[in-house]
Amino acid sequence: MSRTMVAGNWKMNTTPRQGHALVRDVLEKLGTPPTRVVFGVPEIQLMAVHEQLTDHPGYAVAAQNMHQEPRGAYTGEVSAEMLADAGVAYVILGHSERREYAGEDDDLINRKIVAAIAAGLKPIYCCGEKLAIREAGNQEVVVGKQVEQALGSLSPEQIREVVIAYEPVWAIGTGVTASSEQAQQMHDYLRRMIGNQFGSEIADNITILYGGSVKPDNAAELFAQPDVDGGLVGGASLDAQSFAAIVRAL
Numbered sequence: 001m002s003r004t005m006v007a008g009n010w011k012m013n014t015t016p017r018q019g020h021a022l023v024r025d026v027l028e029k030l031g032t033p034p035t036r037v038v039f040g041v042p043e044i045q046l047m048a049v050h051e052q053l054t055d056h057p058g059y060a061v062a063a064q065n066m067h068q069e070p071r072g073a074y075t076g077e078v079s080a081e082m083l084a085d086a087g088v089a090y091v092i093l094g095h096s097e098r099r100e101y102a103g104e105d106d107d108l109i110n111r112k113i114v115a116a117i118a119a120g121l122k123p124i125y126c127c128g129e130k131l132a133i134r135e136a137g138n139q140e141v142v143v144g145k146q147v148e149q150a151l152g153s154l155s156p157e158q159i160r161e162v163v164i165a166y167e168p169v170w171a172i173g174t175g176v177t178a179s180s181e182q183a184q185q186m187h188d189y190l191r192r193m194i195g196n197q198f199g200s201e202i203a204d205n206i207t208i209l210y211g212g213s214v215k216p217d218n219a220a221e222l223f224a225q226p227d228v229d230g231g232l233v234g235g236a237s238l239d240a241q242s243f244a245a246i247v248r249a250l
């Protein structure tokens with residue numbers, strides 16, 4: 001399968017009705033997409049969007065979070081098995097907003113990744129450095145440590161299910177994108193890291209997305225980098241025209 005994909009991360013935006021209209025508009029604009037297209041939608045819309053995508057090959061739905069335990073007394077939480085049974089294919093894990101606002105760290109994210117894969121979901125694992133780390137030139141050390149903690153314990157069979165999203169925190173929702181050189185450098189570093197642990201066949205096939213202010217006017221240059229396999233798109237995924245343009249850029 002091709003490495004490429006574009007995933008939208010709607011975050012806590014759109015009501016179910018608005019979400020339905022957004023998916024309808026994207027389907028209208030893109031038809032059968034030239035690459036995998038994933039909608040990361042609010043939990044309450046997962047089943048409806050999954051249903052809306054029936055008979056539309058190339059599209060899939062992603063959750064934005066899940067609990068690490070399979071079931072039990074965890075009021076308000078949702079398990080991997082529930083998501084899989086509802087037709088969800090992917091789950092975004094370790095997004096910087098969950099690290100920041102829900103206190104998630106890479107040990108917890110590792111447990112979520114393992115639980116997701118066990119239930120048949122594909123985790124989209126997010127990593128990335130904050131601005132001060134970038135300014136000090138320590139991004140490879142810090143992101144490397146995140147990836148080591150979150151993915152280092154996985155087996156080769158498990159890592160094959162994982163999509164990595166490199167999202168420098170300073171680029172998320174700020175309008176400041178990493179330059180294509182900065183993105184390529186980190187993606188190359190991550191792919192080499194995966195290669196060192198899991199071998200080149202797995203490293204060559206793992207999908208590594210870039211996220212952080214991807215827009216129609218910068219997508220093509222980012223996606224042209226040899227190790228940038230697509231994007232995890234926040235703000236621009238809420239507008240059908242922008243999102244479709246980003247998919248076409250890939």
Ligand code: PGA
Nearest residue numbers: 172173212213233234235
């Ligand atoms: P952004 O968000 O595209 O709005 O910067 C990206 C993300 O948080 O995944």
